[in-house]
Amino acid sequence: MDREILIREMTVEDVDAVAAMERENFTAPWKKEDFADIIDKVDRGCVVAQKAGEIIGCVVYHNIVGDVDITNVQVKEGFRGQGIATGLMEAAMEKARAIGGTSFTLEVRESNLAAKTLYGSLGFVQEGIRRGFYEDPREDAVIMWLR
Template identity: 45%
Template sequence: MSREALEVRRMQEEDLDAAAAIEQALFSKPWSRESLAGAIKMQGNLYLSAFWDGQLAGYCGMWRSFEEGNITNVAVAEPFRRRGIAVGMLTRLMEMAGKEGVSRFFLEVRAGNQPALRLYEGLGFSSIGMRKNFYECPAEDAVIMEKTLLQF
């Protein structure tokens, strides 16, 4: 991955149209632009946009509850996959949230999404359980994953 090509920053209002388009293209039950707009404005939430050579390539986000962060969204547009963008976004998300006192992260991922499972495991997440029929369109179980940041 070229460090010069990737820029990760807090999601801003002007990113929402492109983020919503990625959401619509990738997910069977996508969040609306309005849902994303509400999420970035809510205190404690942290949403990031990733740009590849100036173009919005992906985004991720987290809802905070005390020292825990629930990662709600991770998306990289198809043309930008396999460039390390998801790793870059999630690493930055956990760094920023860690500085704000978040020490444990949780997420759900489709049980059949092997690339995402490998991604999260590579970032230090561990499977801690399942949610039966968590996803719709198509129905599928979710793997619950957790990562704890080391505190020094």
């Protein structure tokens, strides 16, 4: 990964930029408040990637008594394919382990080959399908775990 890319914890100053990136990447985006809410929680966190002052990616995690739900993963278009999501996932998983996380889970759209390949390369395996989980467009969710 580019040495000019900094991976760090999200701060309150980043929330506007993270929410704007979220609106570009998802049809049912989280709101600004959803990201702001994470900041003071002991069981949750958001790591961001920054380059030349610009927020270019993030991963959100939530530790639920050892099972860590990875709830948001994204990299800005134009910065993809450079290992940034991999770096963000590794950083988020390290932080989640430091607060007691031992297993990791996430859900991903069935058609999202880039994301499914990313998670597979990190050791996640498919353990289930949640039929019709996503809307806009309606699609099944693949449930993956890294235990």
